[in-house]
Amino acid sequence: MQNKTLSEPRLKSTDCGDCPIRHRAVCARCETDELARLEEMKYYRSFEAGQTVIWSGDRMDFVASVVTGIATLTQTMEDGRRQIVGLLLPSDFVGRPGRECAAYDVTATTDLVMCCFRKKPFEDLMLTTPHIGQRLLEMTLDELDAAREWMLLLGRKTAREKIASLIAIIARRHAALAPRRETDAVQIDLPLTREAMSEYLGLTLETVSRQISALKRDGVIVIKGKRHVTIPDFDRLLEESGDDSDGGFLV
Amino acid sequence: MQNKTLSEPRLKSTDCGDCPIRHRAVCARCETDELARLEEMKYYRSFEAGQTVIWSGDRMDFVASVVTGIATLTQTMEDGRRQIVGLLLPSDFVGRPGRECAAYDVTATTDLVMCCFRKKPFEDLMLTTPHIGQRLLEMTLDELDAAREWMLLLGRKTAREKIASLIAIIARRHAALAPRRETDAVQIDLPLTREAMSEYLGLTLETVSRQISALKRDGVIVIKGKRHVTIPDFDRLLEESGDDSDGGFLV
DNA sequence: GCATGGATTTGACTTATATCAATGACCCAG
DNA sequence: CTGGGTCATTGATATAAGTCAAATCCATGC
Secondary structure, three states: OOOOHHHOOOOOOOOOOOOOOOOOOOOOOOOHHHHHHHHHHEEEEEEOOOOEEEOOOOEOOEEEEEEEOOEEEEEEOOOOOEEEEEEEOOOOEEOOOOOOEOOOEEEEOOOEEEEEEEHHHHHHHHHHOHHHHHHHHHHHHHHHHHHHHHHHHHHHOOHHHHHHHHHHHHHHHHHHHOOOOOOOOEEEEOOOOHHHHHHHHOOOHHHHHHHHHHHHHOOOOEEEOOOEEEEOOHHHHHHHHOOOOOOOOOO | OOOOHHHOOOOOOOOOOOOOOOOOOOOOOOOHHHHHHHHHHEEEEEEOOOOEEEOOOOEOOEEEEEEEOOEEEEEEOOOOOEEEEEEEOOOOEEOOOOOOEOOOEEEEOOOEEEEEEEHHHHHHHHHHOHHHHHHHHHHHHHHHHHHHHHHHHHHHOOHHHHHHHHHHHHHHHHHHHOOOOOOOOEEEEOOOOHHHHHHHHOOOHHHHHHHHHHHHHOOOOEEEOOOEEEEOOHHHHHHHHOOOOOOOOOO
C-alpha cells in the first residue's frame, strides 16, 4: 500500500481540446479570455542537448512548461558533488510563482522546447483565475509525492534496485505518452547519459554502468547500442526495483 | 547560491492575531465568516509519543496542522526497509486535499497535538476561498524544496554531514520558534531516537551513534544525557554539514 | 578510411557504511 | 536497591559501492 505517484503519468493522453497551448499544464479549464491572456504572455524557447536553461541563483522572470524533450533540476555542493532533484518531461512545470531566483540549475538533457510565461502577468492571472492555482497545487503535490518516492530510493535502495526503478519510471512515463498494447515488450530510449543517471540515483557512473550490465546479463533488460532498452518482462523489472509488484497507484 | 529552504522556518514568529486557530497553516488572511466555518469543521486530536496517527493506505477523512509535538511521514518497503520522507513540526500541514487515502504512515515521535479539519468541508471552503489554496500552494512548494534538499543529503552527503545537517535543521527550526540572541550557544533537545534519525538519514542506527560520538569527540557538539545537544559554534556545525556556510536563503 | 574525442565498459583495489554481537546507561516498578 | 526493559554505545568484521586506471565502443569530421 505504498505511494506510487512518481510512476503515475501526469499527462493525460487526451490533448487540450482547442487550447492553443498544447500542454495541459495550466490551461485545461481555461475560458476563452483567459486563454487569450495566456497566449499574450507566452513565448517558446528552444535548447540543444546539454545547454543550461538557467543557473541556480539567477534571476528568473518566467515560469514554463516542457513541450518536448527532457530537462533536469540539479543541486550542486561547494565541492562539486551533484544531485539531480527533478526530471522534467513533457507537460511538467518549472518555476515557482512568487520566487525571484532559480533555486536549481535547469539543464536540457535532450533537445528541448519550453513554453514560457512571463512571470508577473502569470502571477496576476493566477490571482484572478483560481483554477490555475488549483491546478498548480495539484501538480506540486504530485511532484512532492515523486520527490518522496525518490527519497526512499536514495536512502534505502541498492544500486541494482535504483537502476531498475529508474528504467521502470522512464518506461511508464514513456508508455503514458505513447500507449501500447499490454502484451508488447516495452521499448524505450534512455534520455539520460550514464553520468546523468548517476547524478539522479546518487551513484557513480561506473556503478551505473556495472549494474546496467548486470541487469542485461541477467536478462531483465536487453540493450541495443548505448541507449535503446527493451524490457521483455515488465513485472520482472518491477520486482528488481524493490517496489510493490502491482505498481498500484493511490488516488 | 543553493536552495536552503528546508532550513528556513515556515512559522513566522508573530502569532495569528485574533485567529482562534493559533497556527498559521491556513487562516492567516481569513475573514470573520471563513474563520467561523473553519472553527466549525475543526477538532483536536492528541497522541502519545510512539503512537501511529494513520497508516499508509488507510482512509483519511481529514487534513490537519501540527499544533505541538513532532510527527513523521514514513515509507516502508515490502522487506521492511524504512525511510522517513517528512518531518512535521508545529505549524506544518498534513494531508492532501482530493486524496482519499493516506500515502504514508504518520507517526507521533513525541507527544503530539494536531488540529484536524474534516476534509469535505475543508475542500469546499478551499473552492470559495482562494487564498487558502494559495497558502496551501506556498506551503507545498516549501515542502517540495525541503524534499529536494533532502534528496541532496540522501544521495550525496557522508554520514557525518548527514548528522550535522540534521542537527542544524532542527536547531534552526527550534530557534525560529523560540528566538534567542545571536551570541548564545544554541541548545536543543533532539526530538528523535537514534533509530528515527537513521530512518530519516538513510543510515543504520549504529552509524548514527558513531557519527554523533565523533562530532562530540571533535567538539562540534556537546551532549548531555542522550538527547540534549549544545552547539558551541553554529558556523562550525554548518561547515560540517557540507552546506554553504552562510546558510543564506532564497526568496 | 582514419584520426579524434566523448561516452561507456571493465578491472583492480580501497573505503565508508552495514552487519553482527556485546556492553553500557538510564528509568521505572516492585 | 534491584531487576528488567529500552535505548544507546562500541567493537570486530563483511560488503556494497567508490576510486583510479585502462581498454573499448562509436559517432563525426577530415
